[in-house]
Structure formats: C-alpha cells, structure tokens
Amino acid sequence: MSQDNSILCALDIKDNNMRNVSVKDATIKNRGVIKHIKIVSADLTYKLYRCPQCGLNALVKNGKRKTNARLASFNGIEYHLVLNKQRYICKNCGSTCGAHSDLLIKNHTMTKQVQNRIFDMARESFTLTSIAKIIGVSVNTVSRILYDNIKLPNRCNVLPENLCFDEFRSVNGIFTFIAIDAQTHHLIELIHDRLSKTVTEHFINNYSLSERQAVKTVSIDLNANYQMVVHRIFPNAQIIVDRFHIVQLCSRALDQVRISCLKKISDKHSSLYKALKSNWRLYHLPEADVDDKKVKYIFGINEYTTTQNVIDIAIDRLPIFKNRQIL
Numbered sequence: 001m002s003q004d005n006s007i008l009c010a011l012d013i014k015d016n017n018m019r020n021v022s023v024k025d026a027t028i029k030n031r032g033v034i035k036h037i038k039i040v041s042a043d044l045t046y047k048l049y050r051c052p053q054c055g056l057n058a059l060v061k062n063g064k065r066k067t068n069a070r071l072a073s074f075n076g077i078e079y080h081l082v083l084n085k086q087r088y089i090c091k092n093c094g095s096t097c098g099a100h101s102d103l104l105i106k107n108h109t110m111t112k113q114v115q116n117r118i119f120d121m122a123r124e125s126f127t128l129t130s131i132a133k134i135i136g137v138s139v140n141t142v143s144r145i146l147y148d149n150i151k152l153p154n155r156c157n158v159l160p161e162n163l164c165f166d167e168f169r170s171v172n173g174i175f176t177f178i179a180i181d182a183q184t185h186h187l188i189e190l191i192h193d194r195l196s197k198t199v200t201e202h203f204i205n206n207y208s209l210s211e212r213q214a215v216k217t218v219s220i221d222l223n224a225n226y227q228m229v230v231h232r233i234f235p236n237a238q239i240i241v242d243r244f245h246i247v248q249l250c251s252r253a254l255d256q257v258r259i260s261c262l263k264k265i266s267d268k269h270s271s272l273y274k275a276l277k278s279n280w281r282l283y284h285l286p287e288a289d290v291d292d293k294k295v296k297y298i299f300g301i302n303e304y305t306t307t308q309n310v311i312d313i314a315i316d317r318l319p320i321f322k323n324r325q326i327l
C-alpha cells in the first residue's frame with residue numbers, strides 16, 4: 001500500500017483520484033482562540049477528454065484550483081482538507097470545468113463525512129451544542145445541515161380531540177412551543193416561538209373553526225398565558241392543569257418549609273435534623289409507599305426503625321410541617 005493510500009485509508013476517504021496526499025500540523029486563530037489543527041493536502045486529478053458542453057474530445061488540462069473543506073474528526077482535533085482540483089478547458093468551445101470528488105458537497109465547505117457524522121450523532125440524541133463541540137463546527141452549521149432540507153408541514157392532518165401544550169428551551173435559549181396528542185403522544189405542532197400571539201395566529205391560520213371546535217381538552221401547566229390562548233383557539237375545549245406540574249409545585253412548597261425548619265434547628269446531630277436532612281426523600285413518598293411495619297436500618301438516624309417512624313419524627317415535633325405535609 002502506498003503512502004497516499006495509507007493516509008486516505010486512515011482518514012476513511014474512499015476516492016482513488018486523490019494523489020500526493022500529505023498531513024501536517026498547523027495552528028489557526030478563530031475568534032481570538034488559537035486552535036491546533038491537522039491540514040490534509042491532496043491533488044484531485046483524473047483523465048477527462050469529453051467536453052460536458054459541446055461533447056467533443058477536446059479537453060486539455062488548465063491549471064489547478066484550491067478548495068478548502070472540513071473532514072470528520074476522530075480524536076477531537078479538527079481536520080481541514082486542502083484539495084488542489086484539476087481544471088480543464090475545451091479547445092473547441094472554450095468552456096472550462098473541474099475535477100469533482102464525491103467527498104465534497106457543492107457550495108459547501110463540509111464534506112459528506114462531516115455531514116454523516118452529524119446525522120449519526122443526531123440519531124443518538126446528542127444536542128446541537130454537543131455535536132458542534134465534538135465535531136468542531138458552529139451550532140448554526142449543525143442546525144443548517146440537519147434542518148435546511150427538511151420542510152415540516154404547516155399543519156397535521158387531523159387535529160386530535162385531546163391536546164397537551166408545553167414549552168421547552170431549545171438552542172440559544174430560545175423557547176419553543178410544543179403541542180402533542182394527549183393519547184398517542186405524537187407530535188402535533190412545534191413553533192419556534194412561545195408568544196401567545198404567534199401560537200394563536202398559527203392555529204387560527206392553519207385550522208378551520210369547525211376543526212378547532214372539535215378539540216375537547218387541552219392539558220397545560222399553570223402558565224396563565226396559555227389559558228387565554230386555549231379559550232381563543234379552541235372555543236369548546238376544557239383546560240386541564242397537568243398533574244405533573246401540580247405535584248411539582250406541592251413538592252417545592254414542602255421542600256421550602258422543610259429547609260426553613262432545618263435552618264432553625266441548632267443541634268445538627270439531633271434525630272430531627274438528620275431525619276429532615278438525610279432522609280428528605282421519605283417526606284415525598286406517596287402514602288401507600290410509607291411502611292409502618294417493616295423495620296430496616298435508616299442511615300443518618302443510624303438505628304433500626306420503620307419509614308413511618310422517621311416521618312413521624314418531624315411531623316410530631318413541627319406542627320407547621322404536619323400542616324404542609326401534603327404528599
């Protein structure tokens with residue numbers, strides 16, 4: 001195996017038209033940050049006789065043109081490809097053309113290698129930011145490669161009777177609105193904006209009134225904005241406040257009381273302090289899971305007792321905690 005072939009094989013490039021392949025270390029400055037990279041240089045040339053314009057065997061070589069592209073990284077270091085592409089000129093019609101490699105994408109500095117790596121990582125549920133960091137490209141490049149050629153339909157075929165609304169933080173801290181089918185959990189809408197105005201306009205413009213009237217329930221969190229939106233978009237829908245968000249609020253309220261009680265306890269070695277501090281999870285248990293018969297070793301308190309007894313330590317001594325113990 002020649003040296004050219006060895007380098008191409010190591011870089012997983014399957015193009016036999018590349019010659020004089022060499023790799024060297026280099027440093028570049030990108031937005032003030034110095035980066036150590038590898039530069040792979042190669043000539044791309046092959047025999048071409050027939051002119052693509054006039055079809056005659058009149059092509060002759062006409063110098064070379066440099067192209068820069070990015071290769072996929074396999075050890076965290078950026079690999080830049082500098083390709084000297086052969087140019088050809090037709091002696092008959094004067095038109096020019098150049099050598100082409102399947103590795104390159106037209107009008108793109110990313111090679112197919114990089115594109116495939118991005119698709120593979122996206123399939124493994126890596127976030128855009130982590131893909132960008134691992135491959136060494138910008139988040140916008142990753143987003144462009146993943147989403148540029150995807151045209152999502154403006155609306156779903158049939159609006160389900162039961163919907164769920166929520167929002168999540170996507171790339172660059174932008175909030176995205178999401179609507180799913182409450183029964184099948186299939187995605188219904190994804191709007192890259194969570195403003196009530198945008199959401200309302202989207203549904204009103206894409207779904208007829210009769211379709212919207214058919215929606216029976218919409219599950220939401222305790223966001224007051226969406227309550228107004230739901231009434232406007234779906235006149236017959238009933239609003240359901242999601243159980244998860246209610247439980248979450250209750251848990252937070254319970255924890256606030258627990259922490260304020262903890263701060264008032266001066267004896268850090270008392271069983272009350274240990275029960276509230278080390279065994280806080282027990283206070284979040286559903287009633288059915290609280291065992292008052294089975295004795296086991298409880299860490300923190302360091303004795304054999306039941307879960308109910310540990311919970312009672314705080315409930316008996318702190319009346320405020322007893323009142324707030326909802327779960």
Ligand SMILES: [Zn+2]
Nearest residue numbers: 051054090093
């Ligand atoms: Zn020609």
